[in-house]
Each structure stands twice: as structure tokens, then as C-alpha cells.
Amino acid sequence: MALLLAGCSGSSLGSDSTPSGGPIRIGLVWPQTGVYKTVGDDFARGWQLYLDAHGGKLGGHEITTTVVDEGDGKQATRTGIKKLIEQDKVDVVVGTISSDAVQEVQPAATAAKIPFLATGGRPDNLQNLAFTWHTSWQNRxxxxxxxxxxxxxxxxxxxxxxxxxxxxxxxxxxxxxxxxxxxxxxxxxxxxxxxxxxxxxxxxxxxxxxxxxxxxxxxxxxxxxxxxxxxxxxxxxxxxxxxxxxxxxxxxxxxxxxxxxxxxxxxxxxxxxxxxLDNPANRAFATAFQSKYDAIPDLYNVTAYDAALVLDRAIAAAGANPTSASINATIGKLGQLDSPRGQWRFGEQHAPVQPWxxxxxxxxxxxxxxxxxxxxxxxxx
CATH class of the missing domain: 3.40.50.2300 (Response regulator)
Known part of the structure; x- marks a missing residue:
């Protein structure tokens, strides 16, 4: 997957009161090594499939992405999210598969008031969900x-x-x-x-x-x-x-x-x-996925694909100059989403209400x- 790396310092969106209108910076926290490396590869495929279908933009805006390795434990994620927030100045964070990684990213993103769209498991002990949205599932x-x-x-x-x-x-x-x-x-x-x-x-x-x-x-x-x-x-x-x-x-x-x-x-x-699954969104998604990757799609492809879908809709609704805050606010107003998994929506705890x-x-x-x-x-x- 070809990834555009952020090349300058400072937030691309500026402060909430003075947005700069630059590309929206997205930090991706996915396993590139360790037990869950294949899941990280699956996330990348689903994410890229959505971008390819939308000209590499989300909500009509240019984006840049920076990837850090989730690895097997908390230390790699702790290092990665610190880099994304302090050095890369990302405006949105997407990713993680393991609960250990979520417990590192979620409080850091919340403290920085950056939306975190999680693509993997959600542990049952998270606090302060104001900036946390799971496109995946709750662990239990x-x-x-x-x-x-x-x-x-x-x-x-x-x-x-x-x-x-x-x-x-x-x-x-x-x-x-x-x-x-x-x-x-x-x-x-x-x-x-x-x-x-x-x-x-x-x-x-x-x-x-x-x-x-x-x-x-x-x-x-x-x-x-x-x-x-x-x-x-x-x-x-x-x-x-x-x-x-x-x-x-x-x-x-x-x-x-x-x-x-x-x-x-x-x-x-x-x-x-x-x-x-026999629904229009999945028929289109599965056909496109198999055509691009010559493989049968899986859930990890879908949760990353849906993270891009959520951001596409939210950024488009956030106005001409989106900010981290305005993107976060519009995520909560999206309502029902047509996904390859079937229709789902965010519940009150910002996790998907969905069929199993x-x-x-x-x-x-x-x-x-x-x-x-x-x-x-x-x-x-």
C-alpha cells in the first residue's frame, strides 16, 4: 500500500478557531510485526480499498497518513502514539487490534482531544469515551x-x-x-x-x-x-x-x-x-476487494474500510475547514451506516450496534x- 507521509510539522488543521485548510493528517496504529501482523496487513487493505474508490480523499479533502507499529504489547503502541501526537501532529487516529493497544492510544488521544476510530477490540474498562469511536466490536x-x-x-x-x-x-x-x-x-x-x-x-x-x-x-x-x-x-x-x-x-x-x-x-x-452476506454494500465491497487483491474479504478489511467510511462522511459534514473537534462532533451525528456487515450505527457508548x-x-x-x-x-x- 502506498502511504503518503506527512512532511511538515504543526497541525494541518490548525486550532479549532483558526483552521488552516491543509491536508488532514491521519495516524494509523496497526500491527506491522508480532502475533497480529497479518491483521495489520488486512487493515491496510480495507483502508486502501476505500481510499482508492474515493480518489485518495476523505470528505473531499486531501489526507496524509503516517503508520506506527502496534507490535505485541503496550510499549510499541505507547511509543507510536506519542510520536503521532507530539511529532506528526495528527488530527485523527485510526487503528489498533489488541486491547493492550487500545488502552495506550485511547487516553492519549482523549487528552489531546483527537478523535480515535478503533478498528479492533474494545476492552470493557475504558473511561471517558468522548473522543473514542469503535468501528469494530466490544470484546465481550x-x-x-x-x-x-x-x-x-x-x-x-x-x-x-x-x-x-x-x-x-x-x-x-x-x-x-x-x-x-x-x-x-x-x-x-x-x-x-x-x-x-x-x-x-x-x-x-x-x-x-x-x-x-x-x-x-x-x-x-x-x-x-x-x-x-x-x-x-x-x-x-x-x-x-x-x-x-x-x-x-x-x-x-x-x-x-x-x-x-x-x-x-x-x-x-x-x-x-x-x-x-447478501446485502448491496457487501456485494459491491466483496467484488471490488476480490478484484483488487484476489482474496476473500474478512472482518478486519471491513472495520478499516468502515473507519474510512465514517471519516469520509464526518469530514464532509464538518464544513469547509474541518477541525479535530468538528470531525469528532459530526461522527456522533452520522446515524445508520450501510456497511458490508449490514447496517449499523454508533450506540450511546460509541460502539457499533450491529448483528452477529x-x-x-x-x-x-x-x-x-x-x-x-x-x-x-x-x-x-
Missing amino acids: DAGAALADYIRTTVKGPVYAIGPDYKGGWDQVGGFVDPFVAGGGKLANPDGKATFTPFPATTNYLPYLNAIPADAKAVFAFYGGANAIDFVKAYAQAGLQAKVPLYTGGFTVEGAVLTAQGAAADGIYSSLNYAPD YLRQVRLDGRGRANVVVQTLTTLGQ
Whole structure:
């Protein structure tokens, strides 16, 4: 992806009272290394697809973009967001996949009064959301969307497992809490979900071999390289044909599904997008994406694409000389958006109110894909 780098110091928009009318500077915080690098690549593709379709402009204005690496942990993100705000003087921040990264970017952007459009998971402990907007999901939603379905479909206890960091706690907890509250039983020996060291764990066989014999299903959340290792280990442990695996959709999404190969066959997941959704926006998006990249689109392409869509609409509505403040104000007034995932809007907590789908990994003629089985529910706030 060709990125235009900002070449001068000082804010391109100037102060709120004296806008300069220059290009709008956008800082992109996406993983370029580490466990989630493939997700960063997916974000870049979706973002660029929207820009290509709109002459490289957003809201009719020229933009410049600067990318910093989210990496695997908080330190890389902390360094990156400091650079974007203090050195590059960005007017808007877009990006992040992990909860650790969000917890570094969000307070920094809020303190600087810069809109932050997050393209990945939102942890459940953020404060002061005035400048924070997620075009993606709340971490607990993927598991919550599946809880009642699994409880009423699986006849017996379910084993729950995920990575030991904020994103993993939220994703797995989103399933466990409503599942147990509804009368479901965990198969974990201590009655609590199992968490594996993050990101260091690469061998999941010891954990999988410890799953009790009475477990009738497994719920898991992993992403990036960890998801590849986990799903392959699940098949290697002989569980694939015996114990149904349900996941937050991120575990079988995008490049990781290709890398997982046949080990992913049959896995059920919940997510707010699938490439075979039949709506006008997705038909146009999927066609354009496959034409440009010769690949099936995924959710990460969509959340970055939608971040560009949100900014396009908000900047256009912010007047001839948009400011960070005026862009932020117009984001909150956009209303319903026609997205490849289906129509959605920002809720009171600036997270998407959107449908969630049950999907299953199947061969669909072109390769493996997450095929929609049914709509599960609508979540968000």
C-alpha cells in the first residue's frame, strides 16, 4: 500500500478557531510485526480499498497518513502514539487490534482531544469515551452472542480457554458469564476458564490433553499466530472430529484461516461479518476487494474500510475547514451506516450496534470460508 507521509510539522488543521485548510493528517496504529501482523496487513487493505474508490480523499479533502507499529504489547503502541501526537501532529487516529493497544492510544488521544476510530477490540474498562469511536466490536460481544446458542444446543458441559491478557479475559468472559448465568456448566476442573500465557504460548497440546472426558464442546478465543497454533493443535490432539469447537470468529478469520487449512474444517464461530452476506454494500465491497487483491474479504478489511467510511462522511459534514473537534462532533451525528456487515450505527457508548452471525468453516468451491449458518442476535451500545 502506498502511504503518503506527512512532511511538515504543526497541525494541518490548525486550532479549532483558526483552521488552516491543509491536508488532514491521519495516524494509523496497526500491527506491522508480532502475533497480529497479518491483521495489520488486512487493515491496510480495507483502508486502501476505500481510499482508492474515493480518489485518495476523505470528505473531499486531501489526507496524509503516517503508520506506527502496534507490535505485541503496550510499549510499541505507547511509543507510536506519542510520536503521532507530539511529532506528526495528527488530527485523527485510526487503528489498533489488541486491547493492550487500545488502552495506550485511547487516553492519549482523549487528552489531546483527537478523535480515535478503533478498528479492533474494545476492552470493557475504558473511561471517558468522548473522543473514542469503535468501528469494530466490544470484546465481550463475540462470546456473548454464542452463549445461549451453545447452552441450548450442546447437551453437556463446555470447556472454555483463551489467552491470559485483557482481550482474552473479555472475550472468554463474554461467553462464560451469560452461559453460566443461564444454567450452563463449565467442564474446566475448577469451574473457571483456563488462560494460557500470552503471547508466549505456542504449544497448546498440554492444555488440550487436559480437557476432561465429559466435555461436550469447547469455547475458545485466540487471534493471529496463536490462533493458527491452537487450531492445528486441536486437530493434532484428535479433538476435531470428537468435540465441537466454538470460537469467537477472530480465531478463524482472515489469513489465519488459510494457514490453518483442513484443521479448521467444521469450526463454528460468531462474528459481525461473513464474506457471503447478501446485502448491496457487501456485494459491491466483496467484488471490488476480490478484484483488487484476489482474496476473500474478512472482518478486519471491513472495520478499516468502515473507519474510512465514517471519516469520509464526518469530514464532509464538518464544513469547509474541518477541525479535530468538528470531525469528532459530526461522527456522533452520522446515524445508520450501510456497511458490508449490514447496517449499523454508533450506540450511546460509541460502539457499533450491529448483528452477529453464526458461521461455520466449510469448503465453498473457492477454498475454505466462514459460511453464515444463521443470525444470532444484535448487540452493541
